[in-house]
Amino acid sequence: MQEDFLHYIWKHKKFQTDALLTSNKQPVLLSAVGEHNLNSGPDFFNAKLQIGGQLWAGNVEIHIKSSDWYVHHHETDSNYDNVILHVVWEHDAEIFRKNNTAIPTLELKHYVSTDAVAAYKAIFNTTQQWINCEKELGSVSSFVVDNWLERLYIERLERKANAVTEVLKHNKNNWEAVLFKLLCKNFGLKVNGDAFNSLANSIDFSVLRKQQSKVLSLEALLFGQAQLLDGDCQDPYFLELTKEYAFLKQKFALKTQSVVALQFFRLRPPNFPTIRLSQLAQVYFKNQNVFSKVIEAKTLKEFYDLFSVETSNYWESHYTFNKASKKVKKKVTKAFIDLLLINTIIPLKFSYSKYTGQPIEEELLSLIGCISAEKNTIVKTFRSLNLDAKSALESQAVLQLKTEYCDKNRCLQCAVGNTLLNASI
Structure with a gap:
């Protein structure tokens, strides 16, 4: 009991x-x-x-x-x-x-009644299944499921927005700085997210802003703080970056002690931190007011246009310093921008709307509803149980369902669990 x-x-x-x-x-x-x-x-x-x-x-x-x-x-x-x-x-x-x-x-x-107790135990006291109600899940009406998924997404969005608010508190209400730190972390993806976050935290945003007119200076700042310029390399571009970073380091008293080491192991070359940092530099080189553009943008096309950048010329023929590769333009993909929207942009816009008192919940629901569902084990398994996430709103919702309800046996705080138990009592 x-x-x-x-x-x-x-x-x-x-x-x-x-x-x-x-x-x-x-x-x-x-x-x-x-x-x-x-x-x-x-x-x-x-x-x-x-x-x-x-x-x-x-x-x-x-x-x-x-x-x-x-x-x-x-x-x-x-x-x-x-x-x-x-x-x-x-x-x-x-x-x-x-x-x-x-x-x-x-x-x-x-x-x-003993029937009510038996129904509860039959549905929720199972231990050998992926989720307690996996055998009954397909019987719940789409009306109940769809409404519950939207509520779950809002719940997840609230949690992410609260995290944005915490970053804002530590950045003296500077929304431009908050966006940079969130973008930086997400450009690092899962493997280098913490390292990119520590890199962002090692730079005062005012320093980055002053370098936006020169892509070389932006790359020197990011690569230098990431400690990617510490090795012995005679590549001309490496030496050019090293010289520029030495100037910036002295001018702005930059420190790197708190920056976490980057990882290349088991990453596909397009996701190497060198490539992602160059792309991030291009975002700020091509857009002087990134935060304003993010807040003003409303459609997927506007966001794709904003973040569809390529690396600088050097990285078209390199993945690492001093080792040339076949020349190919390395553009930020729509799939990557979708991840930025899901994990950074939409939570930031939601948090900002609460900060300014101008709700845009319906706009954000419409936006994420246009993004394709994520592909992961949780989404795939729910699909096998007849709960098919068709958009990023629904894939985010089922992640919230699994981690915050199913895994924690909060079945009776779940609309699906309530529906199943009501049908049995």
Whole structure:
């Protein structure tokens, strides 16, 4: 038995509500079960009920056992002084408030049908499956699933936007600097994301802004801070970058002690950090006000035009210094820009809209709905269970579903889980 099941039973009144009695045989009449609280404090706020003919308004706390009240130290917490009813599965101890007044207890197991308990265990107490409801998932209506996926995406977007806000706090509300740091991290992808992030944090954005008129200076700044100019190489372009970086390092007192080492191992050459840093330099070389353009852009085409840059000439025939390769233009692909939109641009625009008080939620939902679904194991497995993500909105939503609900057994806080259990009780 899990507390989330008891929360569900209480919230939806999935028990016999007539002839309820407290543990000391006082009749209980329910007017309102209260508002479900998912944060700290009592489980349900503002419940209304009668106990022994006395009308009460206050909070309800739910536990598996009565003694859990003391296990969680509620007797010393003033947040629980207004609890008017303790709802438990098993009553094994009398409970008192801080002022030693007794709290009425309702032992719920006497009023819940065995069929309801069996249905809960059958659907959610499985351990040998990828997700608890994988056999039943395909039976849930598309209306329920589609609405739940949109809510899940907004939930995921809120979390990402909160992360943007944290970066903003550390950058004195400079949105241009925030965008650069977020873009830099995402240009590093999964393998070099942390390293690129440390690189971005080692540069004051004002320094980068001053170099935007010269791509050589931008590359020298980024490559130098990434410690890619530390080796012994006689390549003319390497020497040119090294000379420029030495000047910038002295002028702006640049430090590299906190920069994480870059990785080349097991990366496809187009994703080498040398290529990605050159492309990032081109974004800022070709666009003096990147943040303003990101905020003004609304369509996929506008974003593709903004970020569809190529490397500088040197990198057309190189992947690393001092080793030439077949000449080919190395352009940022639409698939890569899609990742930037999903992980950086849309969360940043959402965070900025909250900051300015100008909601653009529908615009962002429309934008991400136009982006193709991501390809990964979670998306692929859900597809095999008849939940097919057709857009990036839905692929992001199923990632949120798997990591924040399925993996944490939060089935009864999930619309799919609620639907399945309701159909069984």
